[in-house]
Amino acid sequence: MEQVDIISVSIVEDDNRIRAMLSDLFESEEGFSISHIHASAEDAIEFPYEDFPDVFVMDINLPGIDGIACVAQLRERARASQFLMYTVNDDDQRVFEALKKGANGYILKSSTPEQIIDAVRELTLGGAPMSAHVARRVVTQFRSVPEENANIDGLSDREQEVLTLLSQGLLYKEIADRMGITVGTIKQHIHRIYSKMHVQNRTEAVNKFFGR
Amino acid sequence: MMSKYSTALVFFITLLSVADVNAQQTLGRTIEKLPPFSNPQLASYMEKILFQMDAFHADTSIQYIGEALQILDQENDKEELYYLLSYRAEVLYYEGLFNEAMRDLDRCLLLAEGLNDSLLVANIYNLKGLLYENIEESEGALSQLSKALNFYPSQPAARYPISELHHIYGNMGSYLTKIQQYDSANVCLLQSLALAKSANAPRAIAVAQYSLGELALKTNRAPLSLSYFEEALTEAMAATDYDVALDAYLGKAESAIALNDIELAKMIIQESNKHLNTFESEIGMVTRRNHAKRASRLFQKMNDLNMALYQLGQWHHFDSLIQSRNVQSALTTQAALMQSNSNLEIERLQLQRTSEELENFKFNQRVLLAVGALIISFFLFIYQSIRIRRRNEKRFAELEVSRLQQEKIIAELQIREQVGRDMHDDLGAGLSALKLKSEMAIRTEKDPEKKVQLKTIANTAGELIDSMRQIIWSMNIDQTNLEDLIVYTSSHTRRYMEENNLGLSLQLENQWPSIELSAQQRRNIFLMVKEALHNIVKHSKADHVTMSIKWVDGLLIAIEDNGIGFSDARSKSGNGLKNMTRRAEDLRGSIEFSSPKGVFIKIRIPFDTN
Numbered sequence: 001m002e003q004v005d006i007i008s009v010s011i012v013e014d015d016n017r018i019r020a021m022l023s024d025l026f027e028s029e030e031g032f033s034i035s036h037i038h039a040s041a042e043d044a045i046e047f048p049y050e051d052f053p054d055v056f057v058m059d060i061n062l063p064g065i066d067g068i069a070c071v072a073q074l075r076e077r078a079r080a081s082q083f084l085m086y087t088v089n090d091d092d093q094r095v096f097e098a099l100k101k102g103a104n105g106y107i108l109k110s111s112t113p114e115q116i117i118d119a120v121r122e123l124t125l126g127g128a129p130m131s132a133h134v135a136r137r138v139v140t141q142f143r144s145v146p147e148e149n150a151n152i153d154g155l156s157d158r159e160q161e162v163l164t165l166l167s168q169g170l171l172y173k174e175i176a177d178r179m180g181i182t183v184g185t186i187k188q189h190i191h192r193i194y195s196k197m198h199v200q201n202r203t204e205a206v207n208k209f210f211g212r
Numbered sequence: 213m214m215s216k217y218s219t220a221l222v223f224f225i226t227l228l229s230v231a232d233v234n235a236q237q238t239l240g241r242t243i244e245k246l247p248p249f250s251n252p253q254l255a256s257y258m259e260k261i262l263f264q265m266d267a268f269h270a271d272t273s274i275q276y277i278g279e280a281l282q283i284l285d286q287e288n289d290k291e292e293l294y295y296l297l298s299y300r301a302e303v304l305y306y307e308g309l310f311n312e313a314m315r316d317l318d319r320c321l322l323l324a325e326g327l328n329d330s331l332l333v334a335n336i337y338n339l340k341g342l343l344y345e346n347i348e349e350s351e352g353a354l355s356q357l358s359k360a361l362n363f364y365p366s367q368p369a370a371r372y373p374i375s376e377l378h379h380i381y382g383n384m385g386s387y388l389t390k391i392q393q394y395d396s397a398n399v400c401l402l403q404s405l406a407l408a409k410s411a412n413a414p415r416a417i418a419v420a421q422y423s424l425g426e427l428a429l430k431t432n433r434a435p436l437s438l439s440y441f442e443e444a445l446t447e448a449m450a451a452t453d454y455d456v457a458l459d460a461y462l463g464k465a466e467s468a469i470a471l472n473d474i475e476l477a478k479m480i481i482q483e484s485n486k487h488l489n490t491f492e493s494e495i496g497m498v499t500r501r502n503h504a505k506r507a508s509r510l511f512q513k514m515n516d517l518n519m520a521l522y523q524l525g526q527w528h529h530f531d532s533l534i535q536s537r538n539v540q541s542a543l544t545t546q547a548a549l550m551q552s553n554s555n556l557e558i559e560r561l562q563l564q565r566t567s568e569e570l571e572n573f574k575f576n577q578r579v580l581l582a583v584g585a586l587i588i589s590f591f592l593f594i595y596q597s598i599r600i601r602r603r604n605e606k607r608f609a610e611l612e613v614s615r616l617q618q619e620k621i622i623a624e625l626q627i628r629e630q631v632g633r634d635m636h637d638d639l640g641a642g643l644s645a646l647k648l649k650s651e652m653a654i655r656t657e658k659d660p661e662k663k664v665q666l667k668t669i670a671n672t673a674g675e676l677i678d679s680m681r682q683i684i685w686s687m688n689i690d691q692t693n694l695e696d697l698i699v700y701t702s703s704h705t706r707r708y709m710e711e712n713n714l715g716l717s718l719q720l721e722n723q724w725p726s727i728e729l730s731a732q733q734r735r736n737i738f739l740m741v742k743e744a745l746h747n748i749v750k751h752s753k754a755d756h757v758t759m760s761i762k763w764v765d766g767l768l769i770a771i772e773d774n775g776i777g778f779s780d781a782r783s784k785s786g787n788g789l790k791n792m793t794r795r796a797e798d799l800r801g802s803i804e805f806s807s808p809k810g811v812f813i814k815i816r817i818p819f820d821t822n
Binding site: 015017018021024025061088089091108109110112113129131132133167168169170171173179 | 636640643645647648674678757
């Protein structure tokens with residue numbers, strides 16, 4: 001992925017304290033700028049965009065339409081944007097749903113400001129995080145689709161290895177040692193795995209539509 | 213159960229052998245359509261009933277039939293009564309209420325006899341044959357179907373849809389296949405196919421071809437079966453009968469396997485899955501369930517265990533949907549049925565009257581002994597019916613109670629999980645905001661003392677969030693197996709050791725038995741490990757931890773550190789250790805502390821694997 005000079009960020013968050021803090025954070029950090037701020041998914045969906053931001057930081061738990069549905073809706077229109085889900089808990093089934101529907105990564109609400117900045121920057125450089133819990137879900141997802149129907153190449157050997165080790169609960173550092181690669185490379189593998197999940201889901205949807 | 217029906221049956225056979233009825237072996241043609249019922253209200257009810265039956269709405273069908281029965285004149289509208297009861301019997305049969313269905317069919321037989329209409333009689337024998345096949349009365353099924361053939365007239369005419377000859381031959385053929393009388397089955401199925409073709413009934417043609425395919429498979433004639441299934445598939449698709457087409461696909465796949473062409477078989481199954489997706493809205497749940505089971509079996513045969521497991525999962529998914537739906541609809545149908553039945557007295561009187569009428573009618577045609585025996589058997593029949601009906605009512609009431617209890621428990625668990633999640637989301641959001649705010653403040657704060665205080669606030673908030681996440685995790689309904697617990701615990705251990713700069717050697721089993729754990733078990737086991745690690749970080753001054761989790765007829769967890777062992781700061785009688793001991797006892801397990809060098813903790817939790 002290319003290095004971008006200024007990363008434009010949009011925030012979709014209903015809690016006004018957090019919204020204000022995130023906005024301050026990205027405004028005050030060099031290399032970032034705030035594109036738009038939305039207090040609800042409806043607002044984000046109906047907004048008359050001229051340009052889409054590089055990254056959406058989106059709360060999963062929004063009132064009305066939730067973050068997962070919001071990603072699903074915006075995904076098609078904002079092709080070049082990345083979606084970072086902002087969530088209280090990564091053990092939740094909802095994180096996995098969001099990733100399936102088009103999110104590119106997630107960050108916990110209990111992260112430090114530095115970690116949030118790093119996560120957004122990493123996303124634009126092609127890297128993404130994955131917890132053991134999410135990894136186990138992803139493994140099941142890829143197993144249940146027979147290769148012919150998936151219309152993709154499935155996962156590469158390296159990607160499978162990363163996924164398996166993640167699902168066993170190993171830390172990035174441990175996996176990096178075992179596979180002889182850097183943590184950054186691991187995150188790039190994860191980013192690609194998420195993209196393959198998106199393609200899978202779109203194919204399923206298309207098949208159903210044409211069936212009628 | 214057989215005894216009461218055989219009593220009636222035996223006497224019917226006696227009557228009929230003495231009676232003067234034309235029994236012809238027939239090659240039928242299409243059924244001539246007679247005009248509908250003259251009573252316009254009844255005619256309109258019949259239309260509604262047929263529509264609901266086509267849509268498989270059991271309780272609505274029963275309701276309409278009940279309403280129609282109310283406006284009947286039971287004295288004079290015998291033919292109307294016959295049709296209504298015979299359709300009701302069909303619906304009850306589909307809902308699995310076989311006793312009720314049989315009762316209606318026996319009444320219908322009497323009516324058909326009274327009307328001296330052999331087509332109506334043959335129809336009932338066909339339905340009874342189907343019923344017997346399902347309640348495993350093996351001899352019964354064959355004799356009923358034979359009688360259906362015997363009674364079928366050469367020029368059939370009926371007002372409303374009724375069994376056709378190709379149905380009867382088809383039923384007989386598939387039944388004979390089931391009891392392995394393959395030659396007779398073949399004859400029947402070929403006859404059914406020929407009749408269906410001349411009657412231009414595409415679905416019946418497809419079903420006959422499919423049955424012939426199944427027969428060919430059973431008699432090891434795979435190339436023949438393949439061509440039958442191919443024809444069935446074409447015919448079914450042309451008739452837009454997508455569920456028959458689905459069965460035909462799997463028949464082809466099975467034939468391919470018999471011919472050792474695994475590639476072809478796999479390709480066909482893929483096509484069938486595509487077909488399922490394409491016609492999703494037109495294929496019923498039962499067909500999808502049976503398809504999944506059969507596909508799983510075929511994959512097993514081809515040694516593709518991954519796909520076999522996947523299909524088995526699909527089967528299980530649909531099966532549980534169907535089971536719960538069946539219990540629901542059986543209960544509501546029974547309720548509708550009970551509602552539509554008038555009370556017992558009128559029922560008994562009606563039967564009495566019908567039998568008396570029949571006695572008068574038959575008197576001219578048969579011996580006095582047969583008449584007396586018939587009356588006795590009817591009273592016996594009524595008496596048994598009442599007893600069985602009472603027993604069923606009680607059984608259904610009990611089923612209803614236990615079903616409601618189960619629903620209540622599940623609802624409570626779900627509510628608890630939801631409350632936990634809501635609480636977690638609200639509190640978690642607030643605490644996260646707090647943590648974020650204090651950390652943002654640290655970035656701009658100059659005074660080192662204030663920075664430390666802010667960091668403490670942030671850390672405390674973080675710890676609270678972690679605790680909440682762990683509570684929510686332990687209440688999570690969908691991660692209940694042993695392996696999930698192990699992954700969660702080992703993840704936490706790795707992260708915690710990493711955060712506190714301690715070395716870790718972690719040993720786990722490769723495979724875990726699939727055991728389901730309760731929320732209490734998950735929570736206690738996890739918290740014991742968490743407590744032990746916390747103590748090591750806070751008190752032991754160690755720099756390396758060795759942990760192993762093994763399965764030896766139960767869970768065996770060993771944690772060892774290379775620290776200072778038990779000292780004043782880490783007394784053996786401290787609260788932390790007391791908590792761990794209590795948790796172990798709650799799980800009916802044991803915990804040992806020893807201190808050769810550093811501290812060694814051994815936890816043992818038994819499980820009963822059933």
